[in-house]
Amino acid sequence: MHRFRPPRADLLLALAQTTVAVLLGQESVAQGRPALDLLGYALIGLVNLPGAFRTRAPVAVCLLVHAAWIVFITAGYWPVANSFGPMLAVYTVASLRPLRASAACTVLMGAIWVYAGLLDPRSSMPAVVAQALVWPAALWRFGVVARRSAKLARRLRAEQxxxxxxxxxxxxxxxxxxxxxxxxxxxxxxxxxxxxxxxxxxxxxxxxxxxxxxxxxxxxxxxxxxxxxxxxxxAPDERDGVGVPDAPxxxxxxxxxxxxxxxxxxxxxxxxxxxxxxxxxxxxxxxxxxxxxxxxxxxxxxxxxxxxxxxxxxxxxxxxxxxxxxxxxxxxxxxxxxxxxxxxxxxxxxxxxxxxxxxxxxxxxxxxxxxxxxxxxxxxxxxxxxxxxxxxx
Structure with a gap:
C-alpha cells in the first residue's frame, strides 16, 4: 500500500517556518500581545506543519492553514508571527491550481488580514486594507507566473x-x-x-x-x-584509431x-x-x-x-x-x-x-x-x- 509521505523539501520548509514562527512569537509581548502559551504553540504548529503536504493537496492545506490562523488571531495572539504559513499556502495554490481556486484562496487571505485589523483597536485600517490587497495579490501573481513557467517548461520538454x-x-x-x-x-x-x-x-x-x-x-x-x-x-570516443579518418x-x-x-x-x-x-x-x-x-x-x-x-x-x-x-x-x-x-x-x-x-x-x-x-x-x-x-x- 502506498504511504502518503510529504516531499522532503516541503517537510524541511514546514519545519523552518514553524521555527521562525516560534521565534517571532517571542516578540508578542513587545507588540502588546499575549505571550505564547501551550495553545499558541499548538496553533503555530497547526498553521505551519501542514505545509509539508502543500504540493500534494494545495487547496486542502490552504483551507486548513487559514482556519487555524483565524483561531490564532481570534485568541488574541500576534497575527504576524503566524503569517508565513498562510502566505506560502496561497502561493502554492496559485502555482499549482487553476485561477478560480487560487483567486478564492487569495481573497480568503485578504479577508482574514482585514479581520485581524478589526480585532486590534490600535490598527490603522487604511494601512491594514492596503496590506490585505497588496500582499495576497503579490503572492497570487508570483504563483501564477510560476505555474505558467512550469507549464511552458513541460511543453518545451515534451517538444524536445x-x-x-x-x-x-x-x-x-x-x-x-x-x-x-x-x-x-x-x-x-x-x-x-x-x-x-x-x-x-x-x-x-x-x-x-x-x-x-x-x-x-x-x-x-x-x-x-x-x-x-x-x-x-x-560515438567518436569509441571509434577505433582516434584521429584516423573513416573510409570514404x-x-x-x-x-x-x-x-x-x-x-x-x-x-x-x-x-x-x-x-x-x-x-x-x-x-x-x-x-x-x-x-x-x-x-x-x-x-x-x-x-x-x-x-x-x-x-x-x-x-x-x-x-x-x-x-x-x-x-x-x-x-x-x-x-x-x-x-x-x-x-x-x-x-x-x-x-x-x-x-x-x-x-x-x-x-x-x-x-x-x-x-x-x-x-x-x-x-x-x-x-x-x-x-x-x-x-x-
Whole structure:
C-alpha cells in the first residue's frame, strides 16, 4: 500500500517556518500581545506543519492553514508571527491550481488580514486594507507566473522529447535504408554467383573459380561497407584509431566496379557516361550510387538475363542517373510498373533519398520497348542542396 509521505523539501520548509514562527512569537509581548502559551504553540504548529503536504493537496492545506490562523488571531495572539504559513499556502495554490481556486484562496487571505485589523483597536485600517490587497495579490501573481513557467517548461520538454523521438525514427530509417542497400545488393550478387558456381563446378572449373572469386570480392566489399557504417554509428570516443579518418563513402567513381560485379553475375550491363565529369558533394554522390545499386539489385532479382544500361549524365546544374532494362523480347523489367503504397523497402529508400537531396525519381515503363526504367535527377548547385544535408551520412 502506498504511504502518503510529504516531499522532503516541503517537510524541511514546514519545519523552518514553524521555527521562525516560534521565534517571532517571542516578540508578542513587545507588540502588546499575549505571550505564547501551550495553545499558541499548538496553533503555530497547526498553521505551519501542514505545509509539508502543500504540493500534494494545495487547496486542502490552504483551507486548513487559514482556519487555524483565524483561531490564532481570534485568541488574541500576534497575527504576524503566524503569517508565513498562510502566505506560502496561497502561493502554492496559485502555482499549482487553476485561477478560480487560487483567486478564492487569495481573497480568503485578504479577508482574514482585514479581520485581524478589526480585532486590534490600535490598527490603522487604511494601512491594514492596503496590506490585505497588496500582499495576497503579490503572492497570487508570483504563483501564477510560476505555474505558467512550469507549464511552458513541460511543453518545451515534451517538444524536445518528441523531436528526439522523431530524430531517432529518421535515423533508424536511414540506417535501415543503408543496410538494405548494402546487404540486398551484395547478397543478390553472391546468390547468383554461388548458383552459377554450383551449376558449372564440374563441367566448367574456370567459370566456377571466377564465380567464387566474385563472391569473395563482393563479400569483402560488403564487410568493408558494414564496418564503415558501424564506425559512423559509434560515438567518436569509441571509434577505433582516434584521429584516423573513416573510409570514404561510395560515390559515382565506383559505378564501374558495381557494373562489373553485376555483369559477372550474368546480367549484360553497360555503363554510359556523358557530360563533363566532376566531383560532386559526397551526399549527392552517395544518393545516386545507392539508387543505381538498388535498381541493379532488382535487375538481379527479377530480370537477370535482360540487357541493362546504366547511364550517368553530368549537367550544368544537375546530375542524372538512369538504369534502363529494355528487353523487347520478354518485356520483363527490374521494377514493376505499379508499386503499392508503403511496400518495398528499396523503393521507399530510393524515393526518400531523392526527396532528401531535392531530386526527383521516376520508376516505370520505358517508352514502348517493353522494359522499365529507374531515373534519378539530382540538383548539384549549392542552392539546391542544404549544407546540413550535404554531409557524408
Amino acid at each position: 522529447e518528441e523531436r528526439a523521438r522523431r530524430e531517432v525514427g529518421e535515423e533508424r530509417g536511414r540506417i535501415a535504408r543503408e543496410l538494405h542497400d548494402v546487404v540486398a545488393h551484395h547478397m543478390s550478387v553472391i546468390s547468383v554467383q554461388s548458383g552459377l558456381a554450383q551449376f558449372v563446378f564440374e563441367s566448367d572449373p574456370p567459370t566456377a573459380r571466377a564465380a567464387l572469386a566474385t563472391i569473395a570480392g563482393t563479400s569483402a566489399e560488403a564487410m568493408e561497407e558494414m564496418r564503415r557504417m558501424l564506425r559512423l554509428l559509434r 563513402m561510395p560515390g559515382l567513381a565506383r559505378l564501374a566496379e558495381m557494373v562489373e560485379r553485376v555483369r559477372a553475375g550474368g546480367v549484360p550491363v553497360e555503363l554510359r557516361v556523358s557530360g563533363a565529369e566532376r566531383p560532386l558533394a559526397p551526399g549527392v554522390e552517395l544518393c545516386a550510387y545507392r539508387v543505381v545499386q538498388e535498381a541493379l539489385t532488382n535487375v538481379l532479382k527479377h530480370a537477370p538475363g535482360a540487357p541493362t544500361v546504366v547511364e550517368l549524365r553530368y549537367g550544368v546544374h544537375q546530375v542524372t542517373v538512369s538504369v534502363t532494362n529494355a528487353d523487347p523480347a520478354t518485356g520483363e523489367g527490374a521494377i514493376p510498373a505499379r508499386v503499392p503504397s508503403g511496400t518495398g523497402h528499396g523503393l521507399i529508400g530510393m524515393r526518400e533519398r531523392a526527396k532528401l537531396y531535392g531530386g526527383t525519381i521516376s520508376i516505370g515503363p520505358h517508352g514502348g520497348a517493353g522494359g522499365y526504367e529507374v531515373r534519378l535527377d539530382l540538383p548539384t548547385s549549392p542552392r539546391a542542396v542544404r549544407p546540413e544535408d550535404d554531409r557524408t551520412r
